[in-house]
Amino acid sequence: MDFAATLYALLAAGAGIAATEGVKTAAKAAVTDAYAALKARLSGAHNAKTVEMIEHAQQNEALEPIIKGELCQPEIGIDQEIRVLAQRLDEAIEALTEAEKAPYAVRIREIHAGRNLLFEGVEGVQADIATSKGDMTFKGVTSPGKP
Numbered sequence: 844m845d846f847a848a849t850l851y852a853l854l855a856a857g858a859g860i861a862a863t864e865g866v867k868t869a870a871k872a873a874v875t876d877a878y879a880a881l882k883a884r885l886s887g888a889h890n891a892k893t894v895e896m897i898e899h900a901q902q903n904e905a906l907e908p909i910i911k912g913e914l915c916q917p918e919i920g921i922d923q924e925i926r927v928l929a930q931r932l933d934e935a936i937e938a939l940t941e942a943e944k945a946p947y948a949v950r951i952r953e954i955h956a957g958r959n960l961l962f963e964g965v966e967g968v969q970a971d972i973a974t975s976k977g978d979m980t981f982k983g984v985t986s987p988g989k990p
Contacts, residue, residue: 847914850925851897851907853932854881858898860936870939877932884928889919 857878860871885891893906893913900906919925961980 845915846920847911850881850885850914850919850929851911853929853936854878854894854897854910855900856936857881857932859901860939862898870935873935874932874939877928877935881925881928881932884922884925885914885919888922888924889916891916891919 857874861875861878863871882894882897885894891913893910896906897910900910959978961978961982963980963982
C-alpha cells in the first residue's frame with residue numbers, strides 16, 4: 844500500500860473511532876488525539892484541506908479519490924513528522940480492544956433462521972455463524988453512538 848493510501852486508511856479509521864460515543868476510554872482518547880494531530884499537520888503544514896472531509900467519506904464515496912489525491916503530494920510523503928504522527932495513530936488504533944475498534948449494535952455468536960434472513964437498514968451487526976430455516980428480520984439497527 845502506498846503512503847497516501849495508508850494515510851487515508853488511518854485517517855478513515857481514526858475518524859470512525861473518534862466519532863463513536865460508546866467508547867470512552869484512555870485508549871480511545873489516544874486515538875482521538877493522534878487523529879487530530881495528524882489532521883492538523885496535514886491541513887496546516889501541507890494545506891491538505893480535504894482531510895477535513897474524511898468524516899464524510901464513508902457516506903460519500905466520491906470524496907475518497909479527492910482526499911487520496913491530495914495526500915499524494917510528494918512533500919507529505921517525505922515529511923518525517925507526518926510519518927511519526929501516522930505511526931502514533933496506527934499504534935493507538937492497534938492498542939484498542941476489538942470491541943472499541945468496532946462497536947456493534949448486535950453481536951451474536953450464531954444466527955439461525957428457518958427460512959430467510961433479512962437485514963434492512965442495518966449497521967453494526969456481527970455474527971460468527973448465520974443459517975436460515977425460517978424468516979429472521981433486522982430493520983433499522985445502528986451501531987452504538989449513531990442515530
